[in-house]
Amino acid sequence: MSSRNISKTVIKRLPIYLRILDQLIRRGIEMISSKELSNESGFTAEQIRKDLAYFGAFGTRGAGYNTLFLREKLITIIGLDSITDTIVIGAGNLGTALTRYNLTKNPYVNIVAVFDKNPKLVGNKIDGLDVLPINKAPQLIKKYNIKVCLISVTANSAQEVADLVIKNGVKAILNFAPVKLSVPEGIHVHNADLTIELQSLIYYSSAEEERLSRLDRESKGKEPDLEKPLS
Amino acid sequence: MSSRNISKTVIKRLPIYLRILDQLIRRGIEMISSKELSNESGFTAEQIRKDLAYFGAFGTRGAGYNTLFLREKLITIIGLDSITDTIVIGAGNLGTALTRYNLTKNPYVNIVAVFDKNPKLVGNKIDGLDVLPINKAPQLIKKYNIKVCLISVTANSAQEVADLVIKNGVKAILNFAPVKLSVPEGIHVHNADLTIELQSLIYYSSAEEERLSRLDRESKGKEPDLEKPLS
DNA sequence: TAGATTGTTAATCGATTAACAATC
């Protein structure tokens, strides 16, 4: 129980369990077995039991898990028991959509401000929230003690923005920009690069066999031996 | 080379390599070692060499990889050598942002249509693209031979939408709705649930130690010693 | 009690890292 260094793969499953519990509770279900959680989530029952066991013994042998009790535990484990204030940097299409989307869907997170460096966007309202100039970010991060930040600026600006928010106390970044951010030890970045996701899907959308055999043929055609120009 | 069943973790890294090669080529760099690719990507040099070796021998011992050559290979491997036509279902904030975002950023993918079941949204223009009623989707999927689809509808509608597009020939779905989709064997779903991403980040944004010890204290209150009775 | 299901240890599987011969 509460042994440290729980792996990232485990942590990423916890919010999914939470979402399922929310649904079950809405449907009035009070107890749930790991087997049934498996059906709902697509993870194996063993894996679910093991994931939960890292944090404690929340079930009842022979009966399963009490949905309300387990939900409370998950909320505490993930850190959602108090609302997390966050900011969005980058008020383009994506940043605007993220802001609107989150404001309606996510009861655990509150977006307190949206920033952009483009003067044309500053002053816009997104669901009642003003878009502020980026130079106002430092004081606001400190004032609200912001620890989590969404970055939806261009690839060019993302590193600069990351440096700025980290310098002012942000510990975790959800990065939508298509670049690898360099951050100090102890700062967490999750990448949500939609282009990458989409491209890796395309791999699976056509018969691999066929395409990869084409790769072989091309190689044979093209590089009798020039494969590698010998300089 | 081209042994089958290459793992999903490998495939997900390929578009990242591609993106880095794009950058290198733009900077005029012609050769790159796995070591340098490691610096750019954050993956180890060994891992990069191994990933590429699943598909062939693209490098030159002693010299590294020719950036233009490797980029071509990656494009073929991923399946980006011809433009992929795709559709977006769900023209709310997120769907609109995804459509605009993709149209500008992703040269390998073309969004041919956006659909919504809400009559209020039908007829809207998104960067010159009409929002069509969902019942027009089947014929269009067939006409353009659409294999990849983005779903940005509500959790309630997502399964229904998935069933519909799969029935008409879609093989791969990028799902933004916060539900687990049930799909037949051979259909690929990638989930891009932003709420999940954000929540799992929150886990890392505050000191775990502290929060998890709180969990223990709470448990002690509620469950006297039955933490783990020793039998 | 008998049946069910957890929590946990052991076995397996897969992915990453290390090492190094091949070779440019």
Place this chain on the structure above:
DNA sequence: TAGATTGTTAATCGATTAACAATC
């Protein structure tokens, strides 16, 4: 040739699955 770096095999590490005793 000497130096560098790939491609690949072997060793390690970590995550998943299987199994089962504990126990409700």
